[in-house]
Amino acid sequence: MCNILSNRDRLFRHGRGAVGFMALVGFLGLWTAGVQADEPDPGAQAYAHRLAVGVCGTCHGSQGNSVQPKFPRLAGQNPNYLVAQLKNFRGQTRGDPDAISYMWGMAGPLADDTIDALAKYYSSQRVVSEKVADSSEIAHGRDIYANGVASEGVPACAACHGPDAHGMADFPRLAGQHSQYVLKQLSSFKSNMRNVAVMHGVAQSLRLPEMRAVAAYVESLQ
């Protein structure tokens, strides 16, 4: 399963857009439901804990609740997504600027069992995010998230990321994520620096105020 998931970005890259992708979602969702990752052994877990607090934690926070918006919050993140991304960093197939500058080097030496253990560690951490007051921008983002933008052919974010934005299958959790980080990822999808076909399609269709709105909305979620 891990190998399949680590190829997720590559699958997307060769996809033919949202329609083909949605078919894959259903398939992967059904498939992953019946297959669980092996439990990381205690040694790998202890090592990953040490890495998470002592190395990754410098940017992402010791329990995955980063304070710097440059670095994503990892607490409560979907472990499948974390495994896939770490393998993409390790394989140097994720090409947004911060991935190249930081994570290609950082993930380079990680063994598969360490990656699994890191994913387990972060996914089990409690999410701590600041409560954000509601605003018209957030309301706008809520609408886009739930319903998409029909006139621009943008599908509902909720379809893949879940109605509560907690992620599902191998799609990432967005709830509580730094809006600045989300915005930067959308920009990287748009420019194809982060090469994910379905998100490229979405980001190309979204206008900047809409990106800002949806980023603000997902950050406001707990």
Add this chain to the structure above:
Amino acid sequence: MQSNKYVLGWLAVAAFAILSSAKPALAVPSFARQTGMACEACHTVFPELTHFGRMFKANGYILDNVKQVQDVSSKKEQLLELASIPPLSIMLQVSYTQLRQSVPDQANVDLPGKAQNGTVGFPQQFSLFYAGKIAPHVGAFIQATYDNAGGTFGIDNTDLRFADMMILPDDHSLVYGISLNNNPTVQDLWNSTPAFGFPYAASNAVVSPLAATQIDGSLAQEIAGLTAYAFWNESVYAEVGGYRSAKQGVTNSVTGAAGPLDGTTSNVISGVAPYWRIAYEHNWGAHSIEAGLYGLDVKLLPGASSSGPSPLQSPYNRFKDVAQDLQYQYVGDEHIVTVQATRIHERMDLAGSLAAGTTANPSNQLTTTRLWTTYYYRRRVGATAQYFQTTGSTDPILYPAPAPGENGVVTSANGSPGTRGWVAEANYLPWLNTKLTLQYTAYTKFNGSSSSYDGLGRSASANNALYLLLWFSY
């Protein structure tokens, strides 16, 4: 007699050349090769550290992403872990310096003329580094530098570290370690302290003020210290240790060996000089702020003076340096803003110098303040402005007027160390390991006065300097 004065004058000039030599700088691509991470992970723009860079240093320079050559015993004990790529780097500084007003051709007023203005340093400095992991938990930053003033290679800033980390029950980290280094504050994590503070590079072909505190580079590479530190939750830092003299290029006059130090050597530490440091750092959003205190209490046996060898024995001079520092950083993808400041206060008890007749007062005070701010756009184009000031006790022997027949320049007409001015610097980095610098230093006061500070008509602004620098490392 005349020739003796001539020699003494040049000795003084040589001493100032050493004291005023360009600040060695940290910018080491071997760290990037070792970690696989770009410069920006650890630096805003080299050599200024980001929070991640501070943690990399605190953890002993050992984070790596390089294939290792390993050896283990039959009991699975790790015997060796060698990176397949040695962490070596080079650094080159080429410079041009233009003083606002030339200095006299020679130290003797009877020899007229002006020294050539417009000094090319090629290289001003060339350094070799071992910078990276040595073994698990052990890393090093070792710099050997050729500089054009000495014309020789010598040991430069060096910091050997053992470091480890423990996870506390609340998932806070405690990084702790030991540093063996040769310059107080070279091991520090913030760029607000002297060793890696601004200016990160400066000309070595300028006129430097008479006074500097001991912790402000006066003892660099002439002492060795062992310090222990702990960094809790990446926010509370404490360090304590001691320094002892580790003179370079001196020998014992009886045995001809590299030691023990004797009375032919000057400014030898008596016993161990304690060093201490506390700091608090807080990070939020893209912002980071730090405030701290640091200090050094050093007893120096005067030893040899310009008049010749003198027994290495009490009375000694005692320098108590206590300093505050402050750093603010905003590190965005497009914009980077940094504000840094330090104020060093030194109390000198000069029993040794008083007995030798090289000071007028039994005790003096000296305070240096520096405040600077830096802006960079996309790590490519940036500028720094710095205000600096030194004030202190008047002492006509320690900060002497020119003797009859001698040119001034490095003298003080009123015996005061008071100096203040500005540094303005513009930088362009075509690549992150290559920096082009245009720097201008302007003095509004120099060695106690703004006009005729040296007693022979030279104004403070005559020492203003334009400095062009090409600086790269690989």
